[in-house]
Amino acid sequence: MNSKEITTQISEAADSLNLRKWDYGASFSNDYSVQVDKGEAKQLKASQKQILTIRVWNQFNLVGITTTSDISETGIKKALKQANIASDFGNKNESTDFSPLAKDPIQQKKVSERSPVGIKKLLTLLREAEVKLIESHESIKSVPYNGLSESFFERVYANSDGAFRSYSKSQAALYLYARAEEKDKKPRSSGSVKLGYGVDDIDIESCIREASNKTISHLNYSSIKTDKYLICFSPESFLTIFNAFSSMFNARSILDGVSLSNRNSIGEKLSTEALNIFDDGLHEKNISSSPFDGEGTPTKRLCLINSGRIENFIHSESTARIFKTIPTGHAGLGSKVSVSPDWIVVEKSEENFDLNTSLDHSSYEGEFVYIEELNAIHAGVRASQGSFSLPFDGWLYKNGKKTSIESATVAGDIKHLLKNIVNIESNQNVTTSGISPHIWVDELSITGDA
Amino acid sequence: MLSSQTKSNEIVFDSCNKDLLEEIIFYGIGLGADFVEIFIENTDNSSVLAEEDFITSVSPSFGRGAGIRIFKDKKDGFVSTNDLTKHGLMRSVSQAIEMLDITDNNKKEVFNGLSKHRDYSLSKKKWINEVPSINEISEKLLVSTKSLKKNNKIITRKGSYSRSLQEVIIASSDGTYASDIRLHQTVGLNVIASDAQYRSSGSRRFGSSGMPNEFRLWDHEKAANDVFESSMNMLYAEYVDAGQMPVVLANKFGGVIFHEACGHLLETTQIERGTTPFENKLNEKIAHESVTAIDEGISEGSFGSLSVDDEGMEPEKSVLIKDGILKKFISDRAGELRTGHKRTGSGRRQNYSFAAASRMRNTYIAKGDYSKEDLINSISDGLYCKSMGGGSVGATGQFNFAVEEGYLIKNGKLTNPVKGATLIGEAKEVMPKISMCGNDLELAPGFCGSISGSVNVTVGQPHIKVDSITVGGR
Numbered sequence: 001m002n003s004k005e006i007t008t009q010i011s012e013a014a015d016s017l018n019l020r021k022w023d024y025g026a027s028f029s030n031d032y033s034v035q036v037d038k039g040e041a042k043q044l045k046a047s048q049k050q051i052l053t054i055r056v057w058n059q060f061n062l063v064g065i066t067t068t069s070d071i072s073e074t075g076i077k078k079a080l081k082q083a084n085i086a087s088d089f090g091n092k093n094e095s096t097d098f099s100p101l102a103k104d105p106i107q108q109k110k111v112s113e114r115s116p117v118g119i120k121k122l123l124t125l126l127r128e129a130e131v132k133l134i135e136s137h138e139s140i141k142s143v144p145y146n147g148l149s150e151s152f153f154e155r156v157y158a159n160s161d162g163a164f165r166s167y168s169k170s171q172a173a174l175y176l177y178a179r180a181e182e183k184d185k186k187p188r189s190s191g192s193v194k195l196g197y198g199v200d201d202i203d204i205e206s207c208i209r210e211a212s213n214k215t216i217s218h219l220n221y222s223s224i225k226t227d228k229y230l231i232c233f234s235p236e237s238f239l240t241i242f243n244a245f246s247s248m249f250n251a252r253s254i255l256d257g258v259s260l261s262n263r264n265s266i267g268e269k270l271s272t273e274a275l276n277i278f279d280d281g282l283h284e285k286n287i288s289s290s291p292f293d294g295e296g297t298p299t300k301r302l303c304l305i306n307s308g309r310i311e312n313f314i315h316s317e318s319t320a321r322i323f324k325t326i327p328t329g330h331a332g333l334g335s336k337v338s339v340s341p342d343w344i345v346v347e348k349s350e351e352n353f354d355l356n357t358s359l360d361h362s363s364y365e366g367e368f369v370y371i372e373e374l375n376a377i378h379a380g381v382r383a384s385q386g387s388f389s390l391p392f393d394g395w396l397y398k399n400g401k402k403t404s405i406e407s408a409t410v411a412g413d414i415k416h417l418l419k420n421i422v423n424i425e426s427n428q429n430v431t432t433s434g435i436s437p438h439i440w441v442d443e444l445s446i447t448g449d450a
Numbered sequence: 451m452l453s454s455q456t457k458s459n460e461i462v463f464d465s466c467n468k469d470l471l472e473e474i475i476f477y478g479i480g481l482g483a484d485f486v487e488i489f490i491e492n493t494d495n496s497s498v499l500a501e502e503d504f505i506t507s508v509s510p511s512f513g514r515g516a517g518i519r520i521f522k523d524k525k526d527g528f529v530s531t532n533d534l535t536k537h538g539l540m541r542s543v544s545q546a547i548e549m550l551d552i553t554d555n556n557k558k559e560v561f562n563g564l565s566k567h568r569d570y571s572l573s574k575k576k577w578i579n580e581v582p583s584i585n586e587i588s589e590k591l592l593v594s595t596k597s598l599k600k601n602n603k604i605i606t607r608k609g610s611y612s613r614s615l616q617e618v619i620i621a622s623s624d625g626t627y628a629s630d631i632r633l634h635q636t637v638g639l640n641v642i643a644s645d646a647q648y649r650s651s652g653s654r655r656f657g658s659s660g661m662p663n664e665f666r667l668w669d670h671e672k673a674a675n676d677v678f679e680s681s682m683n684m685l686y687a688e689y690v691d692a693g694q695m696p697v698v699l700a701n702k703f704g705g706v707i708f709h710e711a712c713g714h715l716l717e718t719t720q721i722e723r724g725t726t727p728f729e730n731k732l733n734e735k736i737a738h739e740s741v742t743a744i745d746e747g748i749s750e751g752s753f754g755s756l757s758v759d760d761e762g763m764e765p766e767k768s769v770l771i772k773d774g775i776l777k778k779f780i781s782d783r784a785g786e787l788r789t790g791h792k793r794t795g796s797g798r799r800q801n802y803s804f805a806a807a808s809r810m811r812n813t814y815i816a817k818g819d820y821s822k823e824d825l826i827n828s829i830s831d832g833l834y835c836k837s838m839g840g841g842s843v844g845a846t847g848q849f850n851f852a853v854e855e856g857y858l859i860k861n862g863k864l865t866n867p868v869k870g871a872t873l874i875g876e877a878k879e880v881m882p883k884i885s886m887c888g889n890d891l892e893l894a895p896g897f898c899g900s901i902s903g904s905v906n907v908t909v910g911q912p913h914i915k916v917d918s919i920t921v922g923g924r
Contacts, residue, residue, distance in 0.1 A: 037722065040525065044549040047530040047803055049515075069513030069532050082510045089498075089508040089584055119549040144723035145845060177845055179725065186876075189845035226692045256501065257606040257642060336499060336507035379840035379852050380872060384606075384642055385649045389872040389922050391842075391850045407848050409872055409922035411692075447692035447874070447922035 001071060003028075003156040003166050010054065013077045014160065019084060021057035023098060023159035025294050025333040026050070026071075033149035034122045036130050038142065044119055052076070053333050055096075056083040062090025065335040086335070094255075096337065099317040099327050102163040102296035107282055109289060114150075114170040114198030122148045122199065126174075129204055133178055136212035139219055143211075145177035145191065150199050157296040157333075167291055172199040176211040180219055186406070188221065190214035190373075190393060195287040195432055214372070217395075221404040224396055224448035230368040230422075231410065231444045232361045235429035235436035237371045239344055241388065242277070243433060244381040245414040249279075249304045249312070251319035252339040258384040260415065261310065263323065268310050271418035274352035277305040279314060281329065281342030285430045289343065294333030299342060302328050307349045314339050344434035348424040359423040359440045365400045369446055371410060386413045408448040417441050461516070461534040463492045463617055470536055471621040472563055478520055478543045479561045479623055482552040485521035486543065486561075487622040487783075489760060490514075490534065491802045497612035498584060500591035508584055515802035520546040524788050528805040564627035570757040571617065574631035578615055580662035581633070587611050590670060591637075597674035598641050603685065604678070606642040611635070611665065616801075618760070626762035634659050634753065634906050636895060639673050643681040650869070652681030653854075657753040657895030659906065664751070680837060680855050683867050690856065690868035690923035696832035697873065697916050698825045698859065702894040703838050705909035708743060709813050709898070710841050711849040711877040716745075716770050716778075717796075717808040718785025719901055727847060727878045728776055736776045737881035740818055743771040745780055747795055747811035753895030754811035754907040756795070761806050765795030770813075774882075782808040800903025807902035814910030818887025825886050825915045827862040833871060833921055834859050841873075850874045850922070872922035880919060888913035 001009065006026060014022050028050045035042045053067045054076075064087025066079040126148040134140050149172065156166040177191030192210035196202040233241070247253035248261045248270075261268070281289050281299040292298050295317050303311040315323065316331035316339050332338040348355075361370060371394040380390040389411040395402040423440035461467050471488055478486035492514045499507035516539060517530045527546035531538055582590075591609040598607040616632045636657035643650045654677050658664040699707060720726035728736055737743075747756040747765025756765050761783050768778045781789070782797035785808045797806035826834060834857045841851030853871035857864045893910035 041550070042525065042722075043805065044525070044527040044546075045529070045805070046527075046545050046549060048532065049530070049803065050532050065509055067509070067511035067513075069515060071532075078512070082512070086508045086510055086584070089505050089588060091504060091506045093504045093506070120551065142724050144725045179845065187846045334507070335509045375844060376840075376842035376850050379842050379850065382651070382852075384651060387870055389852065389870055391844070391848065391872075391874065407874060407876075407920075409850060409874060411689075411870060411872070411922060411924050445692065445924045447872075447920065449694075449920055 003154065006071060007158045007164060009073060009076055011160070013080050014056070017080055017084065019056045019080060021160050022054060023157070024052060024054045026052045026156045027153055029151055029153035031149060031151045032116065032119055032122060033147055034119060034126050035147050036123070036126050039127055039131065041123055044123065046119070052079065054079045054083050055333070056080060056087055058084065058087040058090070061095060062087045062092065063096045064088070064090055091336070094318055096318045098159050098161055098163065099295040099297040101298060101327055102157070102159060104298050106165060106291040106298045108167060108291050109282065109284070111169065111197050116150060116152065117199045122150065125199065125204060129176060129208055133176055133208045133212055136208065137180065137216050139180040139182050140178045140212065140215060141181050142179050143176055144179050146175060148174050148199070155290065157292060159296070163296050165292055165296055170198055171287060172196045172202055174202050174204060174207050176207055178211050178215040180215045182219055185219070188215060188218040190218060193432055197287060218393065218404040221406045223406045224408050224446060226447045228443045229446050231441045232368055232370045233439045233441065234370070234372050235438060236431045237374045237392065238346065238436050238439040239431055239434045240374045240377060241414070241417070242344060243341065244377050244388065245383055246341045247383045249310070249314055250339050251313040251315045251323055254313065255319060255322065260386050265310050269308055270305060270310055270415065271308045272354060272421045273308040274349050274355050274424055275305055275308050275421060276303070276347040276349040278303050278345040279341045279343065280345045283343055283345060285435065286343040293329045293331045295327065295331045295337065297327040297329045297331060299329040307351050314341060346434070346436035347428070348426065348437065352424065355423045357423060360425060361438050367398045370395045370397060386415055388412060388414065406449060408446050411445045411447065417444065459536045461490055461619070467619060468564055468567065468627065471627070474539050474543060475561055475621065475623050477540055478547065479559055481547045482558065483520045483522060483547060484559050485623050487519040487761065489517040489802055490619040492617040493614065494578065495612070495614045496584065497610065498587045498591060500588070500595045500609040502595060502607055503592060505588045505592065516542065517802040517805065518542040518546055519805050520550060521787065522550045522552050525550055526784060526805065530803040559623065561623045562625065564621055565625035568628040568758070570628065570630040574633070577631060577633050577662045581613055582665050587665065590665070594639060594670040594674060597671055598639060598678060600678050603643045603645050604641050604681070605644045608640040611637045620760065620762040622762060628758050628762045630758050632659065632756070633662060635665050637665060637668055639677045641677055641681050643685050645685060648685050650681045650684040650687070652677040655895060657906070658751050659753055659755050661751045684855055684869055687867040687869040689870040690833065690921060692923040693921060694918050695921055696829045697919055697921070698829065698832070698834045699911070699914050699916065700836045701888065701890050701912050702892040703909060704835065704914070705814050705894065705911035706838050706841060706896065707849070707851055707873065708815055708911060709810060709907070709909045710843050712881060713745065713810050713813045714843055714900070715847065715877055716780055717810070718779050718781045718789045718791050719807050721779065721789045722785065725845060731776045734776055735774045736878065737771050737774040738884045739774040740887050741771055741774050741881065741884050742769065742816040743814070744768065744816060745770055745810050745813040749812050752812045752893055752908045756811065759795045759797045760799050761797035763793055763795040763797065765811060768794045780808045780810060782806055798902060798905045800905055804902040807900070809900060809902060809905050810898060810907050812893060812908035812910070814891065814893060815887060815912065815914060817889050817891035817912045820886050820888050822888050822890060822913045825888060825913050826859055826864060828886065828915065829859045830861055832859040834864055835873070847876050847878065848874070849877065870923050874920040874922050880916060883917040883919070884914050885917050886915040
């Protein structure tokens with residue numbers, strides 16, 4: 001069945017069950033991936049997957065939901081029946097409706113369609129990449145974590161009010177994590193991830209180079225003394241920590257009492273005036289962009305922080321109605337609709353007079369800690385309390401010389417971190433989760449072994 | 451119950467699928483595969499969320515799918531599909547054969563048909579009718595969240611329940627033919643407490659496998675008291691000072707550190723990758739002699755228990771470490787093929803869309819001779835980790851774990867609560883420093899995410915003392 005046929009099937013089944021109001025979201029995907037181990041194919045994988053989520057509204061306007069991978073006629077009917085039963089337990093305290101924007105035009109990025117290159121080519125490319133990475137330095141002994149994949153999928157949203165939208169796209173991903181070993185030293189590991197619309201769009205050579213450079217650069221390590229340090233966050237690490245606390249801008253989290261913000265936080269000063277942050281799912285560099293969210297609301301660029309102050313929250317249909325605004329295109333599709341950011345863009349605002357522009361990671365000769373990559377986010381972040389304590393890969397810079405840090409954690413409070421930004425470098429870097437320049441923060445605690 | 455109603459062109463649960471499964475396996479072997487494995491599942495899940503005094507989410511789901519794995523030499527090709535027709539399954543076999551580039555079909559393995567059906571599901575088919583209804587679950591969750599409302603500092607109260615019922619059929623070219631039904635239920639309570647600039651949270655999760663009545667028996671009042679008390683104790687806690695110090699880790703979920711920091715390194719997938727420091731340490735001392743560690747899938751009702759693993763093998767009790775000596779690795783079919791370590795009934799996967807891998811089940815440090823007080827009394831200046839949060843292990847074995855509820859130990863006594871502590875180390879350095887094990891072993895349920903998805907596990911230990919570990923703080 002194609003998406004139009006599924007919509008017709010759901011409509012007819014809903015009619016037969018006397019269900020007048022419904023919507024659904026579905027995705028259909030074909031994925032192919034390979035992993036290698038020292039030149040040999042390790043696991044080759046293909047999957048065909050379909051997921052359908054149906055919501056129905058009962059006579060009391062309460063919503064019930066069911067998710068299934070069975071998109072047969074029987075499966076669809078069963079899903080509608082189960083959703084109808086679940087609607088008896090619908091949330092009486094907070095109503096849900098169709099997004100008022102579910103029929104608005106959507107912006108689709110113009111990306112030419114990629115065709116599958118096939119498992120054999122994936123395998124050949126990954127084998128070559130593994131060999132090149134191992135040969136790039138004598139200390140690199142293996143690439144224990146590696147993979148090359150391509151996915152082709154279609155997403156659909158439709159409702160009983162006549163809204164229907166779908167889009168198809170492809171995406172490919174390459175990850176290479178090398179392991180380097182030297183005598184009498186601990187093994188070191190680092191890597192790189194690259195995305196593209198298709199395998200041929202992935203810059204494999206730069207992935208190999210990055211994985212190799214990062215891994216080798218950590219070979220000569222030293223422990224760091226526990227203390228407070230001036231910190232330079234790489235674009236990747238700043239986006240990681242910002243995303244970990246994105247509940248500050250999440251209307252759902254605010255209503256649930258698990259955000260550091262509250263309903264009156266719009267306009268609150270969070271950071272230096274030099275900071276602007278946007279959520280821009282449709283950004284041309286965002287490979288994973290989607291033109292609409294789970295409720296069918298078009299994706300759009302939204303300013304979250306404007307000159308250091310909270311400018312907007314991200315919304316679903318129901319949170320937008322409660323906040324007396326419009327949905328922002330960040331909703332999922334669930335019994336309780338979740339809200340999440342798409343793709344973060346960090347910029348220096350025009351009000352950047354208070355920044356210390358002498359702080360530049362490529363030229364500053366004073367002492368600072370460079371945080372390349374933050375790890376274990378799920379374990380070390382307390383989003384509802386604002387605190388974090390995270391292991392990281394990075395370097396200690398001192399007198400123009402950099403030394404890899406053996407094993408350490410950085411700890412602090414997100415509001416303190418944002419308020420203590422002392423420089424936002426000019427050049428922005430594109431990462432897999434957004435765009436950001438290097439960000440400098442004064443006085444964060446580092447715990448090391450020394 | 452197996453019946454004679456065979457439908458030859460599609461897998462039908464509750465029917466005999468032997469002829470169709472054999473046909474598919476013959477097809478794969480005939481095309482030159484060394485080994486063919488079929489895993490088929492049918493799921494019926496539901497979850498309920500109560501927030502404050504309302505049910506805010508009820509989410510049922512159901513589905514079905516198949517995972518087909520083909521081995522050729524030491525390589526494997528895995529294809530998953532929602533199409534359970536004969537045509538769909540044959541197509542998946544062909545796709546896996548093609549992926550592996552199998553063209554040499556002169557060298558054929560022999561398939562002698564499936565062995566006698568091992569049906570572990572016979573006594574479990576009634577479970578679906580015995581689990582609590584959504585109505586019953588909702589009522590109990592609402593009573594639970596009400597129990598959390600003990601003072602006006604509690605600003606958020608949540609209770610959640612989820613139930614998964616998975617029916618599986620496993621068949622492979624070595625004759626394996628098994629069916630099972632797995633039931634898992636979990637229930638959790640969470641609060642956030644707030645007073646002026648102070649904030650804290652508390653949470654506890656409980657879980658069981660194969661016990662439809664378990665949610666009804668859950669002592670929600672005790673759980674609520676525990677969660678409330680934890681959040682209140684931590685509300686005004688100061689940040690811990692970073693440094694090296696001795697720590698006592700509480701029992702139950704304290705075992706998450708052993709699971710993450712050491713257990714994963716004893717899975718054969720880590721040997722395959724060359725990422726475990728214990729690869730060549732079998733029968734060597736890797737831990738303090740006070741440490742004996744076990745991984746098993748047989749404790750009745752425990753969250754990680756199984757009647758049969760996802761490769762059709764009954765789970766065994768594996769003594770991983772005995773008195774500090776490494777005795778065994780956790781192995782699955784691919785692990786046995788690639789590393790030579792015998793399978794332990796540990797081939798597990800989240801669902802049909804993942805190939806099985808060597809995964810832990812109920813993993814714990816065995817009890818020792820000491821009381822909790824003995825451990826604390828032995829420390830003049832250290833940290834007591836009463837409740838652990840999540841953690842992770844890096845690619846080279848470093849781990850870090852958040853301490854959700856911690857107390858300073860001064861002169862052998864518990865003193866002030868402290869927050870923001872993180873335990874940092876490496877398994878091979880920390881294992882020899884576990885010098886005392888308590889006599890109060892307890893297990894706790896959890897979810898473990900790894901190469902074959904998220905699987906239900908149990909972690910556990912008695913109270914243990916680590917002589918020195920890095921504590922991250924402010």
